[in-house]
Amino acid sequence: MIKKLLKIIFVLTLSTSIYGQQTNDVESKEKTNPIIYAELFGGFSAMDHVGFSGGVELNYQYKKSLFSLRYANATGYISNEINPFFPFPTYYKSEDNSEYALLYGRRWMSERRSFSVSAGISCNNLDSKRRFIDEEAETYGFNQKYETFYGVPFEASYKWFYKKKRSKLIYNALIPSIGAKIFGNISKNSYIGFGLSIGLGFSKEYK
Numbered sequence: 001m002i003k004k005l006l007k008i009i010f011v012l013t014l015s016t017s018i019y020g021q022q023t024n025d026v027e028s029k030e031k032t033n034p035i036i037y038a039e040l041f042g043g044f045s046a047m048d049h050v051g052f053s054g055g056v057e058l059n060y061q062y063k064k065s066l067f068s069l070r071y072a073n074a075t076g077y078i079s080n081e082i083n084p085f086f087p088f089p090t091y092y093k094s095e096d097n098s099e100y101a102l103l104y105g106r107r108w109m110s111e112r113r114s115f116s117v118s119a120g121i122s123c124n125n126l127d128s129k130r131r132f133i134d135e136e137a138e139t140y141g142f143n144q145k146y147e148t149f150y151g152v153p154f155e156a157s158y159k160w161f162y163k164k165k166r167s168k169l170i171y172n173a174l175i176p177s178i179g180a181k182i183f184g185n186i187s188k189n190s191y192i193g194f195g196l197s198i199g200l201g202f203s204k205e206y207k
Contacts, residue, residue, distance in 0.1 A: 032205050033202050033205060033206055034060070034202060035060070035061035035062075035202055035203065035204060035205060036058075036059065036060045036061075036201055036202055037059055037177070037199045037200060037201030037202055037203050038056065038057065038058050038059070038199065038200055038201055039056065039057045039058075039059065039179075039197045039198065039199040040054075040055075040056055040197065040198050040199075041054060041055055041056075041057065041181050041183070041195050041196065041197035041198075042054030042055075042195050042196065043181075043193055043194050043195015043196060044193060044194060044195065045074045045075070045076075045184075045191050045192065045193030045194075046076070046191060046192055046193070047074060047076045047095045047097065047189060047190070047191040048076055048094065048095060048128075048189075049076035049077055049078055049094050049095065050076060050077070051074065051075035051076040051077045051093075051095070052074075052075055053072060053073060053074040053075065053183075053191070053193040053195065054072070054073060054195070055070060055071050055072030055073060055099075056070075056071050057069065057070040057071075058070075061107055064106050064107060064108065065104070065105075065106065065107075066103075066104070066105045066106060066107040066116050066118060067103070067104055068101075068102070068103040068104075068105070068118055068120075069101070069102060069103075070099070070100075070101040070102075070103060070122075070153065070155075071098075071099065071100055071101075072098075072099045072101070072153075072183065072185075072193075073096070073097065073098050073099070074095070074096075074097045074099070074185075074191045074193060075093055075095060075096050075097070076093070076094050076095035077091040077092065077093055077094060078091060078092060078094040078130075078131070079091050080092060080131070092129075092131065093129075094128060094129060094130065095126065095127075095128050095189075096126070096127045096128075097124055097125070097126045097127075097185075097189065097191065098124065098125045098126075099122050099123075099124050099151070099153060099185055100122060100123050100124075101120055101121070101122035101123075101153035101185075102120045102121055102122070103118040103119060103120035103153055103154075103155070104118060104119070104120055105117050105118025105119065105155075106118075109204055112160060112161060112162070113158070113159060113160050113161070114157075114158070114159045114161075114203065114204070115156075115157070115158050115159075116155075116156070116157050116159075117154075117155070117156045117157075118154065118155050118156075118157075119152060119153065119154040119155075120152070120153050120154075121150065121151075121152065121153070122150065122151050122152070122153040122185060122187075123148070123149075123150055124147075124148065124149050124150070124151055124185065124187060124189070125146070125147070125148050126146070126147045126148075126149070126189050127144070127145075127146055128144070128145050128147070129142045129143060129144040129145070130142065130143050147189070149187055149188050149189065150187065151185040151186055151187025151188075151189075151190070152185065152186040152187065153183070153184070153185045154183065154184055154185070154186065155181055155182060155183035155184070156181070156182045156183075157179055157180070157181045157182075157197065158179055158180050158181075159177050159178070159179035159197070159199065159203065160177060160178055160179060161175075161177035161199075161203045161204065162175055162177075172202065172206055173200065173201050173202055174200065176198050176199060176200055177198070177199040177200075177203050178196065178197070178198055178199075179196070179197040179198075179199065180194075180195075180196060180197070181194070181195055181196070181197045182194050183195075
C-alpha cells in the first residue's frame, strides 16, 4: 500500500514538474519580441568614378535568416577643367544610380554585436552624363543617358548595440545601434561602397 502511494506521489510530482517546465517554455516563447529594425547608411562608393552613396533598409530576422528591403543611391563625379579665373577644382555628377533591392542572408549575434551577410536581386535606374566641349562655339554641353537594368545587390554589416532589458521594450527600440557596412551591386554598371550605419528598432531578442 505504501509503495503504491509513493508511486502515485512520484508520478504526480513528475507530471507537475513537466507541466511547469512546459508552461515556462510557453511563457518564454510568448515573451520573445520579433527582431525587426530599420537602418540609415551612407559613405563613399565607386562606379565608373568615385562618389558618395547612401540609403535606407528594413530588416527582419527569423532564427538566423535575415530578410531585407533596401533602397540605395550611388553617385560618381568627374572633375571639370580648372578655370584660370577660379583656380580650384570643381566637379559635376557623372553617374546617379537608384537601386531598389530585395536581399536574403544570414545574421549571427552575441550579447552586444552582430555580423550579417546578404545578397539578392535589384532593379536599378541609372542617369549618366558626360560633358563635351564645342570649341567653335566656345561652349560646352552634356550627353545624357538613362538606363534601367537588373543586378545582384550584396552587403556585409557589423553592428554594435546596447545590452537592454525586455522590461523597457519601447525604450529599447528608440536607442540607436551603430555599425559599419560594405555594400554594392554586381551588374552591367556595378558599384561598391563602404560607410557607417545607424539603426532603430529591435536588433535582438530582449529577455
